[in-house]
Amino acid sequence: MRALFGRKVCDLKELRELTHQAIKDGQNGQPYTITREVILKDEEFRNFAEDFFKDQDWITAEDGGVNQEGEVRCIRVVNIDTGEKVLVNTEGYSYPRYTGLEI
Structure with a gap:
């Protein structure tokens, strides 16, 4: 698995x-491993996704x-309603601090 962070x-x-x-x-990303998943409802996910600089209690x-x-x-981090990650x-x-999308 690779992602661009x-x-x-x-x-x-x-x-x-x-x-x-x-x-x-032409970048192909870095290898990564998932340590855990955090599942959020759509509204929670949108709040998270609108400001990555905000501290998260999870x-x-x-x-x-x-x-x-x-x-x-x-x-x-998974949006339970849309499947977005x-x-x-x-x-x-x-x-x-670093965010990425699976490619």
Whole structure:
């Protein structure tokens, strides 16, 4: 599994645009592994996706980073109503410091 991660991306719209451009430029992303999934209802997901700089109570200091195999450790955040997903690597912060889309 590979994903393109952006650092300090402000929202889902910007993440989509950056991902689209990176694919167009021939980037193929980084390998990643899912440490856990967070399932949100549509309204909760939209609130999360509108501001990636906001602290989230479901993020812990242990989330994120890179494992010994060089894979990005991330949370998969899923919109239960639409199936949309965002990958979050917090790098020890309480907000989504790095975000990505599965490619």
